[in-house]
């Protein structure tokens with residue numbers, strides 16, 4: 001089931017005109033503050049009504065200008081906010097049961113949801129005694145038990161500190177692997193998007209600047225000014241090929257071999273790794289005697305001049321696209337141009353996602 005959004009809406013002086021599809025899996029709505037992310041979510045939820053357009057899940061229209069406008073409670077969607085909004089006087093179990101009852105559904109899914117989110121030990125507790133991360137897991141459980149057609153998440157990790165974020169991310173990953181729901185996920189944290197999202201929609205001033213597979217969007221040099229040069233970087237698929245036990249993990253990517261600081265997953269595990277543009281250096285000849293372990297033979301696809309004397313270089317390594325951020329001076333000194341073979345030296349490679357058995 002795919003969520004299709006094609007709407008126009010005026011909110012005071014702000015005009016929103018967006019069209020995109022969100023297939024099963026996580027679609028990140030990404031953009032600066034005020035870009036219109038929350039407004040899109042509110043329109044999908046039925047909390048605001050667009051002036052024109054259509055919103056549908058599969059063949060079911062939720063909104064069609066002048067024809068259909070399902071009220072919020074008939075849209076069958078789960079909404080998870082920054083803060084968990086659990087009922088404080090009810091236990092976790094009662095909060096979950098309430099959600100299921102509102103939709104007149106039994107609790108047949110309860111065990112599965114409790115297991116999926118690891119909240120079995122919390123069932124008799126009250127929200128005030130839960131950590132922020134635990135409360136968010138319960139809030140996600142409550143949203144799932146309402147048997148939604150899609151899940152809307154508005155910066156669900158924004159109110160959590162780094163350790164709580166780290167604790168909840170694996171559950172969010174499982175969510176998209178184990179449910180076939182479209183999940184629309186608002187965030188302005190790129191590391192989170194790189195880790196969770198299979199699709200990305202980049203919004204700027206109420207317009208879609210770029211939409212597509214996360215890998216494609218993040219390796220597009222034209223998108224860098226919108227993402228910010230420090231955060232810009234590609235995400236590429238990898239597979240663990242060896243765990244030699246000396247503190248590094250060996251990965252195969254389409255362009256060769258990479259090494260990570262030791263990662264706990266077994267050999268064969270599929271991962272997505274994130275390579276920031278500012279962590280990539282370029283060499284015309286194969287480098288030797290370097291402390292960096294990661295060197296990939298590549299070819300320059302495109303160069304984009306940025307502000308402040310920087311250049312973003314798009315590289316193809318095997319089948320994957322990478323970005324490198326270098327100075328204009330280096331680009332001139334090396335006479336970089338599309339088609340030129342180069343060696344990409346990666347200072348750091350971070351795991352963006354472990355997606356064993358995940359879809360795309």
Ligand SMILES: Nc1ncnc2c1ncn2[C@@H]1O[C@H](COP(=O)(O)OP(=O)(O)OP(=O)(O)O)[C@@H](O)[C@H]1O
Pocket residue numbers: 011012013014031032033034035036037038039040188
């Ligand atoms: N009801 C409204 N009336 C007038 N202006 C509105 C209304 N709702 C939203 N806006 C304006 O629309 C713009 C987009 O707001 P929105 O909350 O969708 O952005 P956002 O991308 O979610 O931002 P943030 O990341 O800060 O939450 C903002 O300029 C906001 O002031």
